[in-house]
Each structure stands twice: as C-alpha cells, then as structure tokens.
Amino acid sequence: MPHPLAERLNKLPPYLFAEIDKMKQAALDRGEDVINLGVGDPDLPTPDPIIDRLAEAARDPANHQYPSYTGMMGFREAAAAWFERRFGASLDPATEVLTLIGSKEGIFHFPLAFIDPGDTVLVPDPAYPVYHAGAVFAEGNPIPVPLLAENDFFPDLDAIDPNVAKAAKILWVNYPNNPTASCATLEFLEKVVDFAQKHQIIVAHDMAYSEIAYDGYRPPSLLQVPGGKEVSIEFHSLSKTYNMTGWRIAFAVGNRDLIAGLGAVKTNADSGQFQPIQIAGITALEYDHSIVDDLIAKYKERRDVLVDGLNALGWNVPKPKASFYVWIPCPDGRKSTDLTAALLQHAAIVTTPGVGFGQHGEGYIRMTLCTDKSRLEEAVARIEKLGDEIRSGPQEQAS
Numbered sequence: 001m002p003h004p005l006a007e008r009l010n011k012l013p014p015y016l017f018a019e020i021d022k023m024k025q026a027a028l029d030r031g032e033d034v035i036n037l038g039v040g041d042p043d044l045p046t047p048d049p050i051i052d053r054l055a056e057a058a059r060d061p062a063n064h065q066y067p068s069y070t071g072m073m074g075f076r077e078a079a080a081a082w083f084e085r086r087f088g089a090s091l092d093p094a095t096e097v098l099t100l101i102g103s104k105e106g107i108f109h110f111p112l113a114f115i116d117p118g119d120t121v122l123v124p125d126p127a128y129p130v131y132h133a134g135a136v137f138a139e140g141n142p143i144p145v146p147l148l149a150e151n152d153f154f155p156d157l158d159a160i161d162p163n164v165a166k167a168a169k170i171l172w173v174n175y176p177n178n179p180t181a182s183c184a185t186l187e188f189l190e191k192v193v194d195f196a197q198k199h200q201i202i203v204a205h206d207m208a209y210s211e212i213a214y215d216g217y218r219p220p221s222l223l224q225v226p227g228g229k230e231v232s233i234e235f236h237s238l239s240k241t242y243n244m245t246g247w248r249i250a251f252a253v254g255n256r257d258l259i260a261g262l263g264a265v266k267t268n269a270d271s272g273q274f275q276p277i278q279i280a281g282i283t284a285l286e287y288d289h290s291i292v293d294d295l296i297a298k299y300k301e302r303r304d305v306l307v308d309g310l311n312a313l314g315w316n317v318p319k320p321k322a323s324f325y326v327w328i329p330c331p332d333g334r335k336s337t338d339l340t341a342a343l344l345q346h347a348a349i350v351t352t353p354g355v356g357f358g359q360h361g362e363g364y365i366r367m368t369l370c371t372d373k374s375r376l377e378e379a380v381a382r383i384e385k386l387g388d389e390i391r392s393g394p395q396e397q398a399s
C-alpha cells in the first residue's frame with residue numbers, strides 16, 4: 001500500500017541543498033580535493049576538561065536513570081550564573097531556565113506551546129530553517145519578514161502590516177545572525193521589545209552565536225532591555241561556544257510562562273538530556289573563559305584570511321563582527337545558485353547559496369570559518385586562479 005506523507009511535510013520548502021550535495025559528491029568521487037565552506041559546525045574538538053567530566057559522570061550509576069524533565073537543578077543554576085555574569089541579568093533557575101536537548105529542539109517545540117492552527121508567526125527571511133518548520137508543524141501561518149542589507153539585516157518592524165502585527169503571536173529574531181552575520185544593537189532590541197508590548201507578541205530570540213564575537217564586541221541579550229523578560233524567551237546553546245554540537249545541550253531563559261509552556265510540550269515529547277551531558281555542561285559553563293577566547297582568536301584569524309583575501313581580489317565582503325559566517329554579495333549580480341555551482345565545479349569549494357535560507361537570501365552566498373586557516377588560504381588562491389570568470393560567469397553565458 002502507498003504511504004503518502006502528511007501535508008505538513010509537503011508544506012516544507014524543498015531541500016535546496018540537494019543539488020549542491022550531488023555536485024559535492026561527484027567532485028569527491030572524481031578524487032578532487034574538496035574544501036568545505038558549507039558546514040556551520042565547529043571543526044575543533046570539545047575541550048578536554050568537559051570530556052573528562054562526562055566520562056567521570058557516566059561511570060556513576062546515579063546518572064543512569066531518567067533525568068528530570070526540566071533539567072537538573074545544578075545545570076539550570078550554572079546556566080543562570082553564567083547568564084548573570086555575561087549579561088548582568090538575574091534569573092530564577094527554577095522557573096526562568098529550562099534545559100534543552102540542543103537549542104534546535106527548543107526552537108522547534110516552542111510554537112507547539114503557543115500557536116493554534118492558523119496563528120501567525122513572524123519568521124525572518126533569510127533564516128535558520130527551524131523557525132519556519134516549527135511554525136508549520138504547529139499548524140501556524142509563518143509570515144516572512146525580510147532581512148535586507150539596507151536595514152543592516154534587521155527586520156523593518158515599522159514596515160510590518162498593522163493587521164499582520166495584530167494577528168502575530170510570535171516574532172523570531174536571531175542575533176548574531178545566521179546566515180547574514182548581522183549583529184543586533186541594544187537600541188534595536190529595545191525597538192523589538194516596544195513592538196512586542198504594543199502588539200502583544202512573544203519575542204523568541206535565538207542567541208546560538210552569543211559568544212562567537214570579535215574585536216571586543218559583546219552581543220546583547222533581550223533580557224538586558226527593561227521589560228524584555230516580560231515578552232521574551234531566549235535560546236542559548238553550548239554547541240558553538242564550546243565545540244559541543246554533537247552533545248545536544250542548550251537552555252532557554254526568559255519569561256516564566258513561556259518557559260513553563262515549552263516545558264509542558266517537552267514533558268510530552270522527551271525525557272530530558274542524559275545527566276552526564278548536563279554535568280559536563282556545568283563544567284563548560286563554569287570554565288575559565290580563556291577556552292572561548294582561544295577559539296575566538298582562531299576564528300578571527302580565519303575570518304581575516306578569507307575576507308581580506310577575497311576583497312584583495314575585488315570582491316566586496318563585509319567583515320563579520322560575530323558568528324562564524326561570512327555573508328558574501330555575489331559579484332556582478334550573479335545568482336547565488338550559479339555562483340555556488342561554479343565554485344564547486346571549477347574550484348572544488350563548497351559554499352551555500354543564500355536563496356537556500358529564503359528568497360531574500362538571493363544575491364548572496366554563505367561561507368563558514370569552520371575550516372583550518374591553510375584551507376581558507378587555499379580557497380582564496382583557487383578563486384584567484386579562476387580570475388574574472390567566477391565573478392561574471394562563464395563566457396558562453398554572457399550575452
């Protein structure tokens with residue numbers, strides 16, 4: 001018998017990276033030396049003290065049973081203490097912090113707690129795809145909010161139709177931003193809180209890259225804004241900060257009703273994160289900040305190699321202040337999928353077309369800094385060798 005998929009799966013956008021994946025595999029099969037600037041996953045290992053703590057905790061039988069649904073109190077306390085050190089805002093670990101199995105899990109489940117069928121969810125475009133998917137699975141109505149270069153890739157809140165704003169239940173924001181690397185100012189976050197109060201909208205802020213920032217820049221939290229905690233939930237993750245993407249450990253902070261709603265969904269969906277992972281997470285959150293500083297120094301060096309290298313070739317690439325993404329306007333107005341295909345075919349470099357993150361990502365490609373400096377130098381050298389062809393497209397396509 002046939003097994004047709006549920007409508008909600010058909011509603012998700014097509015997998016735009018499938019073609020790139022095919023081309024990447026073909027290049028690997030030809031034995032080419034592929035440089036992968038497509039993945040947003042740290043290449044460096046988790047620091048040893050965190051691994052040691054996991055190993056030790058895994059040997060304790062007290063940690064072998066179901067953990068608590070809301071997360072170990074010790075982890076939530078460590079998260080609250082980290083948050084207060086970092087942002088100067090205090091949290092009640094019992095009601096304003098929730099352990100997550102990676103922030104993707106929380107981001108995906110959150111709309112299930114507050115969205116009824118047909119409810120409007122404001123989703124940035126371009127964006128991390130999970131905001132849209134979570135809204136679709138909750139049978140909500142995701143409405144794209146364009147992030148444009150002319151607005152520093154902030155949503156233009158004044159341009160949102162008042163009827164849409166009135167109907168909206170959740171506004172997603174993400175700073176430092178993936179894929180644009182744009183960074184919120186405290187002033188912008190104040191506008192977001194105003195907007196949320198005026199229209200009675202929940203603000204959900206994804207801060208997965210809060211610690212990956214350069215040159216002394218410290219990304220602000222919504223909870224630093226007066227009244228911010230009333231309207232918001234903020235997602236924080238250990239994944240990118242401590243090279244722990246595979247571990248699946250993160251936390252949400254913010255308004256207690258929003259935290260309780262997400263917690264209620266989670267008690268039905270999962271049974272919490274393995275305690276040794278939470279215990280190792282405590283070690284990470286309490287660890288000397290120098291492990292993060294060393295990581296940032298590495299990414300910064302890579303960022304400068306890539307951005308300065310491309311700009312020396314006449315590209316026009318802004319230097320990100322935070323995140324490990326470089327958001328690159330396609331030279332000479334090329335289409336993003338054309339440019340990523342050309343880079344892969346002629347230089348064996350994998351990048352991501354901006355349109356894969358939403359229609360307003362067209363005209364850009366994304367490169368990541370999760371590759372060794374020498375490989376980034378090699379990538380720039382390969383692009384230089386291609387010369388102008390890569391900028392304007394192959395000769396036969398020129399009219």
Ligand SMILES: *Cc1c(COP(=O)(O)O)cnc(C)c1O
Nearest residue numbers: 102103104128178208237239250
């Ligand atoms: C990587 C990433 C996350 C998810 O991180 P987890 O590993 O699930 O904590 C969330 N948001 C954005 C924008 C990301 O790039």
